[in-house]
Amino acid sequence: MSGSEGRDVVQAGGAHGSGQVKGGRRAQLEHTGLRHGWTTGACATAATTAAYTALLTGEFPDPVTITLPKGQTPSFALAAEELTEGAAMAGIVKDAGDDPDVTHGALVRATVRRLPAGSGVVFRAGPGVGTITRPGLPLPVGEAAVNPVPRRMMSEHVAEVAARHGGSGNVEITVSVDHGEEIARSTWNPRLGILGGLSILGTTGIVVPYSCSAWIDSIRRGVDVARAAGRTHVAGCTGSTSEKTVVAEYGLPEDALLDMGDFAGAVLKYIRRHPVDRLTICGGFAKLSKLAAGHLDLHSGRSQVDKGFLAELARRGGADETLAAVVADANTGLAALQLCQAAGVPLGDLVARTARDEALAVLRGAPVAVDVICIDRAGTVVGRSTVA
Secondary structure: OOOOOOOOOEEEEOHHHOOEEEEOHHHHHHHHOOOOEEOHHHHHHHHHHHHHHHHHHOOOOOOEEOOOOOOOOOEEOOOEEEEOOOEEEEEEEOOOOOOOOOOOOOEEEEEEEEOOOOOOEEEEEOOEEOEEOOOOOOOOOOOEOEOHHHHHHHHHHHHHHHHHHOOOOOEEEEEEEOOHHHHHOOOOHHHHOEEOEEOEOOOOOEEOOOOHHHHHHHHHHHHHHHHHOOOOEEEEEOOHHHHHHHHHHHOOOHHHEEEOOOEHHHHHHHHHHOOOOEEEEEEEHHHHHHHHOOOOEOOOOOOOOOHHHHHHHHHHOOOOHHHHHHHHOOOOHHHHHHHHHHOOOOHHHHHHHHHHHHHHHHHOOOOOEEEEEEEOOOOOEEEEOOOO
């Protein structure tokens, strides 16, 4: 699933002969009629904020309000709380909205303990949260599977609570999820070497729901709005980070941005019938490697990164057989990319060019110029194609 969030809506005039028509990601979400939800990272941040507040003041804020990376300030009701002499625990039930998320309804807990001065914020995996056991993920081996953005959110809220109530900000945060180890069997975590439970995820704090038919319909509406507004260059983005990248690269307006999510085929097929002059496709390297391999549905449940395919692309880029074999055996697409980067093999560019060629094949000669940009989790461009 793409990490996405709603945001302010801009207006684009002229579509369907009406006065003002909404465009952009939030308009797509509104058009689906689906309700957004909260990530496990947002829930863990809220639980941490409540627990640390109770540790310092003796009282749990309920509801507890947090600030998400884009400035939204949701409030969460506490489902569990416990205060002892040396620790405080708070729990939040995850509401995934209308998204078919396996963690919907899970109880996410954070237990906060004081640490000595200079310790900073330390993260631990409690019951139901996994531990990293293989390289190629955004955290080192041995770390709790609490992803970088949720870590940052929790650390920032700890600092805010400490400043408000006179704390030191030196704490240990143990995140746990009730029945998380059982739930994780329905995810890719075991295959990725994340053992013992779930990952605490989220780049925006908000879960955008995906009903295939509703979201594809919203993509079509997004193309219609862009065309009606006279946009000649649109971008299909897999999530909020890739959207930031294309805005920085090209300065595209809100109504030229399509929240493609995993539905690359839906964007390409609709633009084939309703052309624009130029289409940029931007997304994570691993996701776009699936498009390069010929997959039009990029969801992890319906297509997987083919490391053998990446090894073949690496060979085309000058990799020797030793490197190709290591790439084929890599834990993740990111690990394969890093191996090639270290060896000077332009695997990112090769994936972008091959994905562009696959996109052009789906367009079947429609008068649309295409370029592809691959990014890493931080939004750094790691591969790009020329325009063709």
